[in-house]
Amino acid sequence: MRARFTTDEIAAAALRIVDDSGVSALSMRSLAASLGTGPMTLYNYVAGKEGLEELVVAAIVTDVRLPEPTDDWQQDAYAIASAMWQGIRAHPAAIPLVLTRRMASSTGFAAAEALIGALSRAGLEDRDRLAAFHALLGLVTGAAQADLAGPMVAARIGSVAGADHPHVEALSAVAVETSVEEDFDRGLRMLLDGVAARCPTRGRR
Template sequence: MVRARFTTDEVQAAALQIVDRDGLAGLSMRTLAAALGTGAMTLYNYVRDRDQLEELVAEAVIAGVELPATGGDWLGDVRAIATAMWQSVRAHPNAVPLVLTRRTVSPTSYAAAEALVDSLSRGGLDDAALLGAFRAVLSLIMGSAQVELAGPLAGAGRDEKQREVAAQIGALAADRHHRLAALAEVSQRSTAAADFDCALDLLLTGVRASAQALSTSPRQGPAVG
C-alpha cells in the first residue's frame, strides 16, 4: 500500500496560507500544488474539486479558534469564546467570504461551536432560547466580520479606513440626516474591537435577562384530572 504523500491537514494549511497571502483569486489547484511541491493532479487524491478545497479553507479558519479556559461564570465564558471566534475569523480577512458561504461539514471545526453551546446551556436557557442565543451570537460574530472584512475595508489599517469612511458618511449626511451624522462622529472615535465588544455586551444583556426570566417563571406542574 502506497503511503499518502501529504495529510489533509497539510493540504488545508497550505491552501489557507495561499488565501491569506494572495486572496481567493490566488487559490487554485495549480498554485496549491506548487506550494506543496507536487503536481496538480495529485491533489485530487485529497479534494474532489474547487468547492471542497474552499470548504477546507473555511474549516481551517474555524478549527483554528484558540479556545479560552472556561470557569464558573457561564456568561463570561460565552463572551470569551465569542471573542476568540471573532478574533480567529478576523485574522484571515481574505477567507471571510468562504467562512460566510461554505457550510463546514467536518467535526474538526465543531469544537468552538460545542464550547459556545455548552457555556450557553449552563445559563439555564430552555431549548428554544438556547438555539436562539447560539444563533444570535454566531450571527454577531459573522456579521461583524462581514461588515469589517468582506469588502473595501479589508487589509492593513482597517480601523483608520473605517474612520475615514465614517467621516465621509458624516459629511454627506450632515445637512439632512442629523442623527446619522452624529452617529458617524461617534464611529470616528471607535474601533472594530470596541464596536464588537459593545454589540456583544448588548446581546448578552438580553441573553442574561432571558435566562433570569426562565429561572424565576413558575414551572407548569402535571395536569390534575
C-alpha cells in the first residue's frame, strides 16, 4: 500500500533537511529517505526539487506567528514585519530560498495578507501601499540576509575601507557595536515613520 503524506508533512520534512544539512542536501531522494518511502512516491505531491524548495519557503512563512490586528496600523505593521523577520532568521540555512523562491500556492500568504491589511488601514493610495509593502518586505529579507554576515564581516569591511573610505570605515565601526536586533528595530521604525508621512490627513485631498 502506497504511503501517503500531507503537503505540510512533506514541507516540514524538507525544512528539517535544510536546517540540518543546508539547501544542497535537499533532494527528492534525501526527502524520501527521511520519510521512509521511495522518491517516486513524492512525485504524487511535488513535481521536483524546485517544488520542494517552494514548499520549504511556504513552511517557514506559514509558521510565522502573526499578531491580532488592532486600531493602530503602524504598530500592527511593525509587529507583523518583526514576526516575519524572526521567522525567517530562525532558519538561516533556508534564507537563500526565501530570497529566490516564490510560493506557487496561497499556503504561505497569511503574513503578506496581514501586512497588506495593516497598510490598507493606513489609508494609503494604491501605489503607495504597494511601494510600502515592497519596502517592508525588502527590509525583512535584506536584514535576514545581512544577519548571516554578522559583526565579523562589518569589522573586515572597516579594516579594508581604511582612510580612503572614511565614511564606510566609521559606519562599519558602528555596525560592530550594534546588535542585529537593535539595527532591525531602528530601521523598521524609521521606514514606518516614512510610510506614515505619506498617509492622508484630514482635509487633504
